[in-house]
Amino acid sequence: MTKPDYEKFFSSRINLMSPSPIREAVSKIAYKSKIKPVISFAAGEPDPDVLPRDIYAKLASEIFLNVKKIVNYSPAEGVPDLRDEIAKFMKEYESVETSGENIIVTVGGSQALDIVARIMLEPGDIVLTENPSYVNTLLCWRHYGVRIVGTPMDDEGLRTDLLEENIKKLKNEGRLIKLVYTIPTGQNPSGITMSMDRRKHLLEIASKYDLLVVEDTAYNHLVYEKAEIKPLRSMDKEGRVIYVGSFSKVLGTGLRIGWLEAPEPIIQKIRYSKQPMDMCAPVPSQYIVLEVLRRGLFGKVKAKAIESYRVKRDLMLSALDKYLPELKHTRPVAGMFILLWLPEKLDSFKFADMLLDKYDVAVIPAAPFFVDGSGRNVIRLNFSMAKPELIEEGVRRIASLVEELSSK
Numbered sequence: 001m002t003k004p005d006y007e008k009f010f011s012s013r014i015n016l017m018s019p020s021p022i023r024e025a026v027s028k029i030a031y032k033s034k035i036k037p038v039i040s041f042a043a044g045e046p047d048p049d050v051l052p053r054d055i056y057a058k059l060a061s062e063i064f065l066n067v068k069k070i071v072n073y074s075p076a077e078g079v080p081d082l083r084d085e086i087a088k089f090m091k092e093y094e095s096v097e098t099s100g101e102n103i104i105v106t107v108g109g110s111q112a113l114d115i116v117a118r119i120m121l122e123p124g125d126i127v128l129t130e131n132p133s134y135v136n137t138l139l140c141w142r143h144y145g146v147r148i149v150g151t152p153m154d155d156e157g158l159r160t161d162l163l164e165e166n167i168k169k170l171k172n173e174g175r176l177i178k179l180v181y182t183i184p185t186g187q188n189p190s191g192i193t194m195s196m197d198r199r200k201h202l203l204e205i206a207s208k209y210d211l212l213v214v215e216d217t218a219y220n221h222l223v224y225e226k227a228e229i230k231p232l233r234s235m236d237k238e239g240r241v242i243y244v245g246s247f248s249k250v251l252g253t254g255l256r257i258g259w260l261e262a263p264e265p266i267i268q269k270i271r272y273s274k275q276p277m278d279m280c281a282p283v284p285s286q287y288i289v290l291e292v293l294r295r296g297l298f299g300k301v302k303a304k305a306i307e308s309y310r311v312k313r314d315l316m317l318s319a320l321d322k323y324l325p326e327l328k329h330t331r332p333v334a335g336m337f338i339l340l341w342l343p344e345k346l347d348s349f350k351f352a353d354m355l356l357d358k359y360d361v362a363v364i365p366a367a368p369f370f371v372d373g374s375g376r377n378v379i380r381l382n383f384s385m386a387k388p389e390l391i392e393e394g395v396r397r398i399a400s401l402v403e404e405l406s407s408k
């Protein structure tokens, strides 16, 4: 008997793949929590106590009894009524005029982002992003052999002036730039929200240099301060914005319902890409979201989420100010995350491991979110999941480990 040499069977693409620090951390925490309670500032998920499971249970029971094809395939592009309902949702919540025909329902925003790469990106293409940016998009798009070039942010979001400089430089080198990927509201991992001026400038740049913009709106509905912010897509007059939507962060990540909204020629290609991939997004989840939207429940869940996460964000910010006043961190007006810069000499991976092992607190090392190898000493803190009464204690333990390691 000869055992196969598996290595020779793998595609060369495998070398472009690396583990997601978030998914890895979630696995570690799951094991650890079996032994001891862990305060988790790790994954970016809604608090299960905010989600209306009782309402979902009632809806699911109605749907399973009344929709004959509830466990059959839907069209690849999604249940037609849900596509129409999402179009209405985009008008009501995002001031975007569109129609169900321009919408494809996907398995979360994650699949939407993968599809964009499949239909648009080739090895060697350049993609421009905020630095840092959402690690799972970076990992997913790197599978396609693209080069990701980051541009820094400040409190107003992406430095569009520096973005333009980058574009000029890359064009001079004869590089093909295709997309700008941005998370303008409650950015992951920084929590930063892009100002309206920057949003306008970004659209001007896209037009001037003939680029498309992928607008990831995962956190658009979790805004904690009164802010005059509109999605890029609502201001896009030329059809340059591909809108990636997700119901995960308000209605629940496990439903796995997201969508892509794009101009018709792009939608056609998305359909062809999705058809053989998964036939369709999970049909029971599509119907649950459809009923949530139809019955006007989204606004209610959203209001409850905002109320809860605003309190938790404030608790985390005051704890950081109290226990770690000398360290730099972001102050989000939206989203689920705060970035924290540890003292320069600390390595965030080792720090996160020690914090979990010794202090039972989970955080995400943020280095993989940085596209240029910087950010070795940065960690990402999620504030939506932990119980409010444990947030200060979690931050206090982070401060204890910082002190312990700094004095060595």
Ligand SMILES: Cc1ncc(COP(=O)(O)O)c(C=O)c1O
Pocket (backbone or CB within 6 Å): 044, 107, 108, 109, 110, 111, 134, 183, 188, 216, 218, 245, 246, 247, 248, 253, 256, 257, 258
């Ligand atoms: C910026 C961003 N985009 C997209 C996603 C994907 O979420 P989902 O696939 O659950 O819609 C996430 C999840 O963390 C995210 O943070």
